[in-house]
Amino acid sequence: xxxxxxxxxxxxxxxxxxxxxxxxxxxxxxxxxxxxxxxxxxxxxxxxxxxxxxxxxxxxxxxxxxxxxxxxxxxxxxxxxxxxxxxxxxxxxxxxxxxxxxxxxxxxxxxxxxxxxxxxxxxxxxxxxxxxxxxxxxxxxxxxxxxxxxxxxxxxxxxxxxxxxxxxxxxxxxxxxxxxxxxxxxxxxxxxxxxxxxxxxxxxxxxxxxxxxxxxxxxxxxxxxxxxxxxxxxxxxxxxxxxxxxxxxxxxxxxxxxxxxxxxxxxxxxxxxxxxxxxxxxxxxxxxxxxxxxxxxxxxxxxxxxxxxxxxxxxxxxxxxxxxxxxxxxxxxxxxxxxxxxxxxxxxxxxxxxxxxxxxxxxxxxxxxxxxxxxxxxxxxxxxxxxxxxxxxxxxxxxxxxxxxxxxxxxxxxxxxxxxxxxxxxxxxxxxxxxxxxxxxxxxxxxxxxxxxxx
Numbered sequence: 427x428x429x430x431x432x433x434x435x436x437x438x439x440x441x442x443x444x445x446x447x448x449x450x451x452x453x454x455x456x457x458x459x460x461x462x463x464x465x466x467x468x469x470x471x472x473x474x475x476x477x478x479x480x481x482x483x484x485x486x487x488x489x490x491x492x493x494x495x496x497x498x499x500x501x502x503x504x505x506x507x508x509x510x511x512x513x514x515x516x517x518x519x520x521x522x523x524x525x526x527x528x529x530x531x532x533x534x535x536x537x538x539x540x541x542x543x544x545x546x547x548x549x550x551x552x553x554x555x556x557x558x559x560x561x562x563x564x565x566x567x568x569x570x571x572x573x574x575x576x577x578x579x580x581x582x583x584x585x586x587x588x589x590x591x592x593x594x595x596x597x598x599x600x601x602x603x604x605x606x607x608x609x610x611x612x613x614x615x616x617x618x619x620x621x622x623x624x625x626x627x628x629x630x631x632x633x634x635x636x637x638x639x640x641x642x643x644x645x646x647x648x649x650x651x652x653x654x655x656x657x658x659x660x661x662x663x664x665x666x667x668x669x670x671x672x673x674x675x676x677x678x679x680x681x682x683x684x685x686x687x688x689x690x691x692x693x694x695x696x697x698x699x700x701x702x703x704x705x706x707x708x709x710x711x712x713x714x715x716x717x718x719x720x721x722x723x724x725x726x727x728x729x730x731x732x733x734x735x736x737x738x739x740x741x742x743x744x745x746x747x748x749x750x751x752x753x754x755x756x757x758x759x760x761x762x763x764x765x766x767x768x769x770x771x772x773x774x775x776x777x778x779x780x781x782x783x784x785x786x787x788x789x790x791x792x793x794x795x796x797x798x799x800x801x802x803x804x805x806x807x808x809x810x811x812x813x814x815x816x817x818x819x820x821x822x823x824x825x826x827x828x829x830x831x832x833x834x835x836x837x838x839x840x841x842x843x844x845x846x847x848x849x850x851x852x853x854x855x856x857x858x859x860x861x862x863x864x865x866x867x868x869x870x871x872x873x874x875x876x877x878x879x880x881x
Contacts, residue, residue: 445656453623464612472604478575478593482524485579486531488591501575501594511540511580511588527571528579538582543573630658637665639860690723744770744779744808744879745801751783752799761796762787770801770808772881774859782855783810785848786875790814794872803881807861810877818867827865828853852877 478500487493488503517525521541529536573579575593583589598606633651649666694716701712745767752764783799790797794814801810819827830850852875853863861879868874 447657449627453627456623457620460616464609464616468605468608468612472601472608479572480575480577480593482527482531482571482573485528485573485591489532489579489581489589501596503591504594506590506592507583508580508588508590509586511582512542512578512590514540514542517541524571524573528581532581534581540580540582540588541573541577542580543577634658634661634665637662691720694720694723739773739775741771742774742776742779744772744774744810747776747780748783748799748801748810751780752787752797755784755787755791755797760791762791763796763798765798765800767801770803770881772808772859772879774879775855778855778858782852782877785852786810786812786877789848789852790816790873790875793817804878807878807880810879812875813868813872815872818871818873819865821867824865828863849875 480500480503484503488505521543524541524543525536525539528539528541532539576595578590578592580588580590649669651662698713698716701709701716704712746769749764749766752762755762787797787799790812791814794816796815798813799811801808803809828849830847849863856863856877856879859879861877863875863877866874866876
């Protein structure tokens with residue numbers, strides 16, 4: 427089992443965090459309580475809504491078509507015509523007084539006047555009395571009959587229709603605007619606390635996701651720290667154990683391949699001595715086969731050694747690295763060039779990335795005569811691209827050439843083919859850095875090899 431630092435376990439066992447379920451439940455309950463407290467404070471601190479009052483004289487002026495002198499903030503009166511009057515409902519003594527006053531001022535029969543009025547539900551009788559007394563004082567103390575919005579006043583016309591007067595529906599009112607403003611202010615005030623609480627809940631999960639991504643790029647990454655709710659801690663322990671098992675699995679298979687390759691050298695050496703007595707023609711062919719096998723074994727052991735090599739990754743400039751590898755190959759007389767572009771900095775293993783670039787350029791020169799390299803950004807990745815002028819590659823072979831010891835060149839000649847590990851190393855290095863590699867046939871001819879690496 428993978429070793430987990432004891433300081434993490436002891437610290438968490440001494441001070442365990444609450445389970446994620448309880449933390450989310452606490453957040454929901456706290457949000458509800460805060461919202462209710464804010465609502466109560468707003469309702470208790472703001473003055474009550476003042477209803478809109480209309481004098482009988484204002485109703486008469488509106489029905490007669492005369493301009494109405496409205497008070498500030500009072501919605502205007504609207505006039506409409508209908509074939510039937512509105513439903514009046516219960517008619518109180520005060521409503522009968524209003525009907526009589528309207529009929530007298532309009533010089534019509536009280537039967538031709540219908541008042542449909544219903545005080546707002548939030549308005550109590552005491553509020554109506556106080557508001558009416560205040561309006562009477564403003565009117566000089568005269569008992570002026572008035573209506574409380576919302577209401578409808580209908581007057582029967584000579585042609586049988588009903589002319590209806592009602593206040594315009596206004597939304598939002600001044601009182602509603604104050605309520606909305608206070609809600610916005612309270613939401614802004616509570617937002618930092620909610621953001622802090624949410625980030626605190628999401629932090630362990632984000633760290634878990636980052637550890638999983640880091641494992642995909644580097645199997646030898648350090649184990650995940652045990653921090654967060656109980657559920658996250660259990661998942662982190664399982665993740666660390668899985669990472670340890672994967673690492674041991676890869677190391678065991680790699681060590682086995684290295685041991686097999688090493689042990690094969692002994693029987694090959696015996697074969698080399700024994701074929702000295704073979705006929706000269708047969709001896710030459712057998713020696714060539716043994717040399718090829720020894721070269722493949724050496725390449726295998728180098729591949730295994732490089733896979734086990736754990737280098738510290740750091741920031742490096744990729745364009746300069748590609749240019750330096752291309753210049754070194756060009757100095758030996760090979761047709762290799764690299765385009766100059768803007769610098770691209772990534773986190774990587776410089777030794778492994780140099781081997782990746784060298785294998786791409788070497789593969790292009792071997793099978794395509796020339797190699798032209800470039801480095802550029804593409805979304806959230808950086809692309810190392812190498813073009814050649816060779817014959818390309820069949821679509822069925824594009825993935826198989828990345829398999830170890832598979833070669834697109836069928837002659838098996840050491841001068842033209844190699845051991846078949848070049849592109850396997852390219853893909854292995856790219857995937858170890860969290861990227862990948864692929865091949866494409868160019869429309870103008872030749873092959874294009876691309877290695878994607880995360881920025």
